[in-house]
Amino acid sequence: MTRPTLRVALIGNPNCGKSTLFNALTGRRQKVANFPGVTVEWVEGSYVHEGTTVSVLDLPGTYSLSPDAPDEVITYDVVHGRAAGLDPVDVFVVVLDAENLERNLYLATEVLELGRPTVVVLNRIDRLPAAEMKVDVVELIHALGAIVVPSVATTQEGLDRVRHCIARAPDVPPSDLRASGAITDGQNAERRYEWISAVMARTVTRTGTRGTRSSDRVDAVLLHRVWGPLIFVAVMAIAFQALFLVATPLASLLQLGLGSLSDVLRGVLPAGDFQSLLIDGALGGVGSVIVFVPQIALLFLFIGALEDSGYLSRAAFVMDRFMRPLGLQGKSFIPLLSGYACAVPAIMATRTIPQTKERLATIMVVPLMSCSARLPVYTLLISAFVPAVTIGYVLTLQGLALLAMYIFGTVAALAAAAVFRRTLLRSDTRALIIEMPAYAKPTIRVLLSTVWQRVAVFLQRAGTVIFAISVLLWAMGHYPQAGTPSAPVSEEAQLAQSALGQVGHAVEPLVRPLGLDWKIGVAMVASFAAREVFVSTMATMYGVPQHETVHTELAARLRDARAPGTGRPTYTRAAAFGLLAFYVFALMCTSTIAVTVRETGGGWQGARWAALQFSYMLVLAWGSAFVVYRVALALGAG
């Protein structure tokens, strides 16, 4: 029988490959990774099979139908047809990780027990030889009384059979484990495990001893009490060095391209305000952000490779020991690490933390982790004020300074979490239970697709929000006009007289104690919407033309800026270090504020948490900038 639409839900344990199967079935690009808890809300996609539109829901992973964490509640609600705004599901697809069959079967029996049309997909069968296992699929079909399809979602093996079985499932009598006497009491976990053990004995043959697996030998090093943390720090250090060394030539190429575009525009457009608006305002602002695309792409490539290799769960385990004294557990570590990329998905990733107070504490400190939007600010100030000195053969002082920014942010996040967990959010810390996924070679296609998606989001922001802000900033910097066409004034005088200059002068008393002037004040105010606007604002204010290398030129102008009258540097190294400290700690991102409001309960309750988060980070940022500036001055960095 052909149906106009068929609604299908993918259900399975965390990290069993549901999202990979979802992407393979629907052609969507839902984020996938090799660690548990990547999908924290439902995602819908569809495909057409033999004239029937099949709508597929990818659900957060869960170990059972007894929900614990907020993301598991979503799966529970969908399975029981209670999810707001969703029609009931026609077919359940239970995804089993073949390598961890015993644990995965627990959820499978719970779903089969519902007596609804169900297809069981035995995923990752390609890993069985390495795991020294064999699974008798026919025996498994007999034991479960359900359709079982072996598959490898990453290579799309067995996908046609999965589609075929989904289409036929509504016409096949559902499995009835109760009637067959397999499960006698739906709530009895012990009885269920006994039955699963018996099924495992009949269906799975172990061809070797698991204790000698190569992944165990690797884990012995990576999870070692001493080597584990050291290796983790070394991996991070290499990544940040690479960010500086590899991305620089690529950024220079982009700068050349932007310079050429600027020259073309200058040749085509007649001189005047409109030409200045397009070239100095729009192109200058957007261009100064676009040159950071190589660094951002590399950052996501690095995080993606860590995720897909299976190392991230090990890192969470290694870090659990350090997190517990702070009142957090290893599960908080994954959102914190995701915060290096962007705080918005990182805050959403906290849904895997079952305990409300641990989750809230993690949400409150995630924005302290240095996200990719801070990278342009760090890079600009570091290349302007930290000498390009090589230490040894590979390390550079600038690379180390960049690493230090990330370390400061991380330490502050952990310390703030400890304070929250001992004051406002006091409760016991639960033990960490986390799955160690099998090591896997990252799939280049998937990795590049993830990087491209992130870069596309960044470019979209540059092309819309940052473009609009750059245009407005240009206007604020040019009007009201100080001179006349017949008697023009200097750029400096015009800026001081403009609306932008007046805003800067108004906030100057707040930034003066940090050794900064009104121009930096303007850039700081403008960047409260989004941090990366700092760089484009400075480029617009300093009128850095695009035909030069905008980033290098802007860094040089900041370094060489002199105070009128005295001739002394406008920005001392001490002030630059203080400014770096400000950007490490300040929450300057409207998207993060919005997601905090939503994830902490919404409405006034959420707004209160978001206000607390914004305020404590602002106080921390200003205080740190002041201390760093004063200490650096005392140490002679004036």
Added chain:
Amino acid sequence: MPHWADRALVIALVGGAAWFIAHRAWQRVASARAAKAAGGCGHDNCGCKPPA
């Protein structure tokens, strides 16, 4: 280009940018309100329950 044309182009682009920012801000507020009104938790597409 005549001075008035130059000025008109500047006003058009700056006005467009201001409208874009205001429109985007308004969209966010409206979307959050709609999600709330539909009985959700404020997310666009999820059935999650916020922390108690």
